[in-house]
Amino acid sequence: MTRVLLAEDDIELSESIVEILELEGFDVTAVNSAEDAIEVSLHEHFDIALLDLLMSGMTGVEAISNLRHNQPFLAVIIITAYATVDTAVDAMKKGADSVMTKPFKADELIVTVKRSLAEKQLLESRGDLDADLVYSALANPYRRKALRVLAGQKALKFMDLCRLVEIDDHTKFNFHIRQLKKAGLVMQNANKLYILTNSGRFVLTNHNLSSD
Amino acid sequence: MTRVLLAEDDIELSESIVEILELEGFDVTAVNSAEDAIEVSLHEHFDIALLDLLMSGMTGVEAISNLRHNQPFLAVIIITAYATVDTAVDAMKKGADSVMTKPFKADELIVTVKRSLAEKQLLESRGDLDADLVYSALANPYRRKALRVLAGQKALKFMDLCRLVEIDDHTKFNFHIRQLKKAGLVMQNANKLYILTNSGRFVLTNHNLSSD
DNA sequence: GTAAACTGTGAACTTTAGTTATCAGAATTC
DNA sequence: GAATTCTGATAACTAAAGTTCACAGTTTAC
Numbered sequence: 001m002t003r004v005l006l007a008e009d010d011i012e013l014s015e016s017i018v019e020i021l022e023l024e025g026f027d028v029t030a031v032n033s034a035e036d037a038i039e040v041s042l043h044e045h046f047d048i049a050l051l052d053l054l055m056s057g058m059t060g061v062e063a064i065s066n067l068r069h070n071q072p073f074l075a076v077i078i079i080t081a082y083a084t085v086d087t088a089v090d091a092m093k094k095g096a097d098s099v100m101t102k103p104f105k106a107d108e109l110i111v112t113v114k115r116s117l118a119e120k121q122l123l124e125s126r127g128d129l130d131a132d133l134v135y136s137a138l139a140n141p142y143r144r145k146a147l148r149v150l151a152g153q154k155a156l157k158f159m160d161l162c163r164l165v166e167i168d169d170h171t172k173f174n175f176h177i178r179q180l181k182k183a184g185l186v187m188q189n190a191n192k193l194y195i196l197t198n199s200g201r202f203v204l205t206n207h208n209l210s211s212d
Numbered sequence: 213m214t215r216v217l218l219a220e221d222d223i224e225l226s227e228s229i230v231e232i233l234e235l236e237g238f239d240v241t242a243v244n245s246a247e248d249a250i251e252v253s254l255h256e257h258f259d260i261a262l263l264d265l266l267m268s269g270m271t272g273v274e275a276i277s278n279l280r281h282n283q284p285f286l287a288v289i290i291i292t293a294y295a296t297v298d299t300a301v302d303a304m305k306k307g308a309d310s311v312m313t314k315p316f317k318a319d320e321l322i323v324t325v326k327r328s329l330a331e332k333q334l335l336e337s338r339g340d341l342d343a344d345l346v347y348s349a350l351a352n353p354y355r356r357k358a359l360r361v362l363a364g365q366k367a368l369k370f371m372d373l374c375r376l377v378e379i380d381d382h383t384k385f386n387f388h389i390r391q392l393k394k395a396g397l398v399m400q401n402a403n404k405l406y407i408l409t410n411s412g413r414f415v416l417t418n419h420n421l422s423s424d
Numbered sequence: 425g426t427a428a429a430c431t432g433t434g435a436a437c438t439t440t441a442g443t444t445a446t447c448a449g450a451a452t453t454c
Numbered sequence: 455g456a457a458t459t460c461t462g463a464t465a466a467c468t469a470a471a472g473t474t475c476a477c478a479g480t481t482t483a484c
Contacts, residue, residue, distance in 0.1 A: 069363070085295045089311050092304035093331075099301050119305075136351035136441085139344055151281060158461055172443060174462060179441085192461085348471085370431055384473060386432065391471090404431085 002117065005046040006030045007037040007063070008079065009055040013102070017050065020106045021113070034063035041067050046074060048117055053080035053087065064095040075116040079104075130183070134203060137183035142167060142176050147185060147196065151204050155193035214329065217258040218242045219249040219275070220291065221267040225314070229262065232318045233325070246275035253279050258286060260329055265292035265299070276307040287332040289324060341396055341411050349395035350415070354379060354388050359397060359408065363416050367405035 051060030180186040185200035263272030397412035
């Protein structure tokens with residue numbers, strides 16, 4: 001069951017959020033300060049946290065890094081009545097996944113929570129990807145370069161890709177592209193041209209490959 | 213010199229921004245569409261891009277991933293007259309580093325640009341990380357687990373960490389932790405306890421290590 | 425103070441990654 | 455249709471990663 005941590009010092013709003021989310025099948029733990037949220041997160045696992053921005057004591061945004069300390073994959077939504085573009089930008093910079101303005105409708109809340117979870121899910125569930133293979137595939141500069149080249153073009157012939165990666169020995173390059181295929185980052189289309197897989201594209205954009 | 217790419221289709225505003233930034237010593241290239249910005253970024257290097265959200269054709273936000281494609285460390289600021297919390301959140305999710313609402317004063321612009329550059333600098337200074345070493349360090353499940361464990365706790369003794377990673381042979385574990393140290397992801401504090409380096413924490417949160 | 429557990433080092437070994445060379449069928453070119 | 459380039463398999467080799475073992479100084483427990 002998906003576990004939600006709610007930190008909100010407005011009792012009425014808190015109760016109403018709990019009700020909405022429990023009806024949707026979430027398991028909600030409600031506290032009324034950022035400090036309590038951090039305390040609870042030391043002992044229990046949560047999938048997502050809803051934090052009010054302004055509470056007595058620490059703000060929701062200040063709590064984010066503490067919470068992530070214990071639970072790196074925690075999704076975080078900041079709730080606030082006084083949201084401006086600046087506060088929203090600041091919250092996102094500090095690690096929030098989304099910002100909601102009070103008051104909101106039940107639907108909005110549910111959609112936002114589910115979307116944030118889905119986005120985390122996407123990251124967390126490498127799906128068909130084997131992390132060992134992916135990282136060891138990325139551990140070689142030729143292969144990172146090949147991925148970057150493929151991301152730029154759409155589809156390339158073996159020899160063209162080889163030349164763009166600047167490997168003179170094509171059989172050596174053949175070895176590396178096979179590693180990439182084995183890791184599921186690269187495949188060949190119907191015409192035998194090399195293209196990135198969806199996983200490959202995902203890894204590339206997500207890992208922010210440095211350009212060596 | 214710091215190079216700025218400006219994409220803004222309001223000629224007057226564009227000229228005024230160019231003037232403000234050039235007075236501050238920036239080297240500004242102005243275009244009037246997202247498409248042109250992408251085109252220019254293929255051939256020239258920029259440190260930061262200021263993109264209007266709404267232009268004829270592609271939006272500024274849509275252009276972000278294309279721009280980053282060529283220049284992974286590009287800082288991006290989105291400019292818009294119609295910013296709501298939702299559009300700001302969306303822009304940040306899609307990779308913007310900041311969002312500014314029109315109209316803005318010269319001071320605001322300069323502060324925002326300089327701050328965004330400073331924050332990127334911080335990331336880019338992770339240039340002390342050797343990508344080969346980092347990826348090959350991450351290519352082993354024991355080592356990923358050690359990183360995750362260290363992210364959860366603050367500091368651990370050798371044997372405690374070893375047990376948490378569930379390696380029975382401590383000399384084997386010793387080998388792996390040395391790999392992590394060599395990659396700059398882990399270090400020992402004054403009391404010889406093992407902790408994540410800043411780079412290690414950065415890699416961990418940024419790569420969103422799958423939980424095997 | 426002594427036994428036990430902790431925190432390593434270094435060498436020998438096994439396994440995997442990466443390179444190079446040779447060859448061969450398929451597709452293109454002329 | 456002959457020559458040439460493209461694409462790839464295979465084997466033999468070298469380099470690097472990972473494991474295991476033997477040992478030793480340090481700290482902690484009793």
